Amino acid sequence: MPKRKKLPKVPDYEGMGVHSGNAEIQKARPLQSLSETDLTLPEFKILDAYLARINSHDNSKRTVRLEKGELEKALGVTRILKDDLNKRLRHLFQIIEVRDDNKRKGFKLINLFEEADAEQDDDGLWQITLTCTASAREYVFNIDNLGYLRYRLKNVVNLTSRYSYVLFLYLLDNRFRKTWSIDLIDLKALLNCNADTYKQYKYFNDLVLKKCHKELCEKTDISFDYKPIKRGRSVSAVEFTVATVSDELANASDQLPEQLSIIDFDDKPQEIEYGGELANLLGSAACDDEFSPEQVRVLQDLVIKAVPNGDDIERCDYLIHQIHKMNAYDKDHKTVKNRFNYLRRMIEQELKEKENILCSQE
Template identity: 25%
Template structure:
């Protein structure tokens, strides 16, 4: 168990499931979710050291060996709903919780009904480090974090949601019935916690119908201050071969650049620089794949930018490097510039 483990959920599940869990219950479920491996075909029984779990949550209590059984027992009673087209699925989180006296261990297993939303996900999923939510104090903050995180990839200026729908998502229809209280104790508190603890932060704008606030516009921003500690792209060795929204494209980029071993982070930088244009990436790599350079990835990042690379004409005299006539680049100067650009991005 480690705070750098990854939690993976389908975006559909995040946006269409409705549940009310205590903060401790949420952290237990998310810790369990972080132990699921990308290659798992079925949910396995996952073993927890009770002491490790309590330490991960920052709880120091002599009654920890009685507290966890209470939490799992209550958790197994809580049935929640997932809207799946015309189907309404009612399910529990756990199918079993097994304790063996004298071992200090508990074995937990997810309900098989959750398999489509947490296993073998190839696209439209959200993934983040467990560290992003472990230190949150409000039970609504992890849910708001997941809602914003799964919309982060859309690259829209803002995400708008009706107050009624936001309350339903948070299972807070009857909590803080006055909007000002709802804003103060749920939205603004989550705003502070995300800014302090997670890899994203947000600003929000109130949209009114008459005098009544009827919807919220969330402006999602990368939280550079915290991102180094919580982003799954900080160390590629800590991440499985799939990253947030661009996993599908990163895999394709790695296939295109098959002659060079590049990390998922490097592939994502190339993808972002090309603004998602895989044809441009393929075109540039075709001509630069045999170039010897101390900064091959940096060269690719620079060349795939829209408008930078011009495909050569076949009837123009060629040079030894790429067998065609091209713009003349001083690659040493280029690499120095790239290093400055990359440092400014960080």
């Protein structure tokens, strides 16, 4: 019997930066509705590998080449069969429905990609060139006004469950809320768990939620807890509480080079530093470059109060969410005359509502 050829070592993400874990994805919120399509986990990962390579602010460069080994890394495998890759890429070319709240009818039909070129070398590693369609560009590039999720590719590479992938993005999108609940029916619809098998919460919990909880806490930078909420004797909703690893004492070996762990800080109260991603976002085109330095400081203070225990990325996510709400309201009503005052009042009103809830609980 001939000796089996040894599989090649899959290299690091050579085209995605020196630190493969730092490859960042910016995904427009309307693409969250892809969870309701029949796209599989490998297909979501191929899309993420594409998004990790683009400059989301340069729509002139919508063709991306994944170098040899990059796709294998993104899918978490050492080798991809030709027929399987062909099937996955073809599936990504289907017409899909994007539910876009900015559209008056609520959704849009698009194709994600218009061209794919795949070449395999003698070692079995693939080089893939992907080009997104013109119809997909508004959900891939210049997405500041749509609102978007930001996460590192390393968070999804090792996931083995489509349920875990979809739940990860849902938790990421809502983590600024810290604790919230979702109706059980809506959660099942989100995860596409509509079969009779999941009718009873007990089986839905055992077969889906428990496994997702274990995988996400082990393989991603989000840790969370959940519990059922009953109405009478039946479970009617699920409450989630999210805390990222950065909120806890992380293992130093898992720390990214630019990150600081809790042990890097002393016990003295920290002064607010007016800089970083939050200040850059407030002074960027996402906010029409219209805020003065003093207005940036005011809004930054409010965002920090609204997300007191979050990091810079979480606060940016919160701010982008508020900007998205403001833009959607302005598009429908055309009544936002002063964006600074409107955004400030939105956040202040939310802080007041939170304070009233806390007072009522005391």
